[in-house]
Amino acid sequence: MTQSGNLPRSRVGSLVLIAAVLGGGATAFAYTAGWLSPGRLTPERMIAALAPPAGPSLGHRRNHAKGICFTGVFEANGNGVELSSAKVFERGTYPALGRFNLGTADPNAVDATVRVRGLGLQIAAADGEEWRMALINPPVFAVSTPQAFHDLLIASGKKDPEAMKIFIQANPEFTAFATWAKTAPWTASYAEEPYHGLDSFIFTDAKGGEHAVRWSLLPMAQVTPISEAELEERGPDFLEQEIAERIRIAGPQRWIMVTTVADPGDPTADPSKAWPESRRKVEVGTLVVQRIEPEQDGPCRDINFDPTVLPKGIRVSDDPFPAARSSVYRKSYDLRAAEARDYPRTGMAKP
């Protein structure tokens, strides 16, 4: 160590430099991780906002927690090929797996207390690609941005009635959804509901042409409106019993998948804004639900119906929701998988 002690000044300088590099590196890391910005909207904060006052139901989805699995097929009629090169649009039959659900964080919610019904779906193409989606029955989403969704969760969780008023003033788009919630008829069956993707995606056709689209699953079953009170009388878990019963007696249930193509200038970044009725619609196939299984041991339990799992030929648009949903659903999945012991399988299926 001949040089040690020979250059005390440059040595101090070097030590300071080393400390600065380490401190700077660690600080930059902490900043990137959000540890220094408690105001950042993280997946954790969204998950916390979704939790009911008594805390989340461990082992269950953090939203749309009540649900039942189905399996079936997607029958593509070939019409979608014109819009997207995704293999699932080529005429043919593809395995489908999904989940009917209620938009609540409570897996034991009474059916008649939950306005929003949903459907998670995964379609597998022959080449190993998957298309996942999660759709709901209102024709528009409640808010324009993920941040506004967080604010809605906070406002609606407050006891103070002023909180919602203030929220609506800041987010007037909410009224379209609120009107639907107040006036749209209820039904007594998952089979009678339409399910809308709401978010906009980009389809790319074989020639490279791009089309902004939204899609819906429209029921082929006869729709019989009923009142909220009537539904309540049928029991807390009527919907799950009914869909299992209906398929057992009447056979498979069907939905037509309808793709709506945007005109230039239609709002793609905001799922709270409906597109005009006159937009071009293309029926691309039929979802056939053939079999119902309880969630606890069912095949939908372990699937995250992340709307950004897309086959080639479909990609996200400037709509900010799919990315936000993907990050929050992943977190929800991480948590519920880690809590599987709190929602034990009955042991008939794999461990």
Place this chain on the structure above:
Amino acid sequence: MRDAPHRFAAIQRLLHWLMAACIIAMLFIGVGMVSTVMPDYLPLIRIHETLGVALLVLVVIRLALRLHYGAPPLPADLPPGIKLGARLSHLALYGFMVVMPLLGLGMLWAAAYPVVLYGGIHIPAFLPQSDRGHTLLWNAHVYLGLAFFALVLLHLAAALFHALIRRDGVFRSIALFPLHDKTTPAE
């Protein structure tokens, strides 16, 4: 003064710096993407997966080169405790480089997510869905990721210590370009 035997082979030095930059990017992208709900989340996670798999390929090549070429000896005057620390920390760094991408892939497989990289490269699953498996791999990826960053910082501190304070040729042995040491080597 020719010091060729005191340096890593050019290809080793190149890989070292290429991977160093990518690993630091991976660590920052990792903690950044899991703390955002913004649209950037999607490209970030796609980059994280693609770059992570590329790094797995690179570390295999790097280990093969390391076995083939070996490494220049550490300075003779380095205390034995520090030498041991250096060897163990380098071993740990290689361990992280191999294990982190495998954990990342494993955790996606165990969650039944398809792994699709940039370029449409689809990596088939080698593990079935499993709650317990996913939880284990996920925790390992998160906590080892943080430990990896801590070790990278320590490695950086040691490198700067060699380069600026000891000036003992250790930094020069891995530097991308030949450096002129202003002081005479400690011998």
